[in-house]
Structure formats: C-alpha cells, structure tokens
C-alpha cells in the first residue's frame with residue numbers, strides 16, 4: 001500500500017489576478033475589494049476581507065469545454081469530474097525541436113496513452129510565461145496529432161501553451177468535437193518526475209459556460 005506521507009503535490013497552475021497575462025484581446029482579471037478587515041470604519045458592522053473577481057474563463061490555467069467551439073457541446077458544469085482526475089501520461093517534447101507537435105511525436109506513446117487516457121505535454125514553453133512572444137510564437141498541436149489523441153480514446157489533453165493551436169483551430173475542433181477536454185497554460189511541469197502521474201484539474205461548475213480556471217496539481 002502506498003504510504004500517504006510520501007505523497008508529493010506539485011502545483012501546475014499560474015496565479016490568477018490582475019498581473020496574469022490575458023489572451024490577446026481579452027481583458028486581464030480584475031479584482032474588486034468589497035470589504036477589508038483592516039481599519040474598520042464602524043463598530044456596528046463586522047468587517048472582513050471580501051473580494052469579487054471578473055475574468056475571462058480562458059485566462060491563466062484553465063479548462064476548455066466542448067461548448068467553447070460547439071453550440072451543442074458539453075458545458076463546463078456538465079464535465080464529468082472523473083475525466084479531470086486520474087492517471088496521466090507526461091510527454092516531454094521541448095519546443096526547440098517540436099514547434100509543431102505532430103502525430104509522429106505522439107505515436108511512440110500510444111500504448112501508455114491508451115492506458116492512462118489523459119496526457120499532459122511539457123513543451124517547456126511555460127518558461128516563456130510573461131515573455132512578449134508567449135501568446136504568439138508558441139508550439140501547436142497539429143490536426144493529425146489531435147486526431148491521433150481522439151483515436152487513442154483520450155479524455156483530457158493538458159498543455160503548457162496558451163492554446164493548443166491557432167486560427168482556424170483545427171486541433172481545438174478535433175478534440176472538443178470529440179468531447180476531449182483541454183487544459184491550457186499549465187506550468188511547473190519540470191517538477192513532475194516519471195512518465196505517469198495522478199492529475200487533479202477540476203473546473204468550477206460555472207453554469208452553462210465554455211470554460212473555467214482550474215487549480216491543476218500533480219500528485220506523485
């Protein structure tokens with residue numbers, strides 16, 4: 001039996017706040033301070049720290065639901081949580097040599113992928129987080145690679161890039177059109193050791209919408 005005391009949790013998520021770089025064209029997250037526990041203005045009212053957040057659902061580390069591209073697709077609050085938690089294959093494809101992640105880069109992992117049914121790709125692009133080219137020069141997953149992931153029965157694809165592809169979004173369409181969940185803007189993947197880890201990346205149950213921030217972690 002596994003000794004729970006030797007469990008390590010690696011945080012794969014970026015902090016979410018006004019400092020978080022948003023996808024070009026999207027507003028950055030805005031935090032509104034509704035009340036503060038310091039310097040209460042009256043004895044009559046209980047003061048506390050209380051805030052509100054307004055954010056694109058695709059800012060920072062987040063999940064895309066099929067509804068992001070398909071009007072009839074599954075909404076984020078309809079995502080079965082057992083798809084978001086479980087054994088996940090970690091594939092390391094450094095961006096220096098794989099600016100386009102093709103089917104040929106994933107085929108060597110087919111048997112492991114069919115078993116785990118979740119995959120996270122460490123392109124090491126997360127090291128460019130905050131750089132001017134983070135949103136414009138990132139690697140992409142090709143349509144053929146996305147189709148291969150679908151063929152392998154993949155439930156979830158996680159990446160450390162801001163988007164799995166660019167317009168006209170062939171990989172998004174292939175994955176989301178086959179009910180495969182996408183997690184984007186993962187980070188800290190170099191800290192995950194081994195080829196398979198236990199992923200937890202559950203979205204908020206935002207009613208009827210297209211995505212959600214996630215607190216993605218690897219339990220190893």
Ligand SMILES: [Zn+2]
Pocket residue numbers: 057058062063064184211
């Ligand atoms: Zn997204």
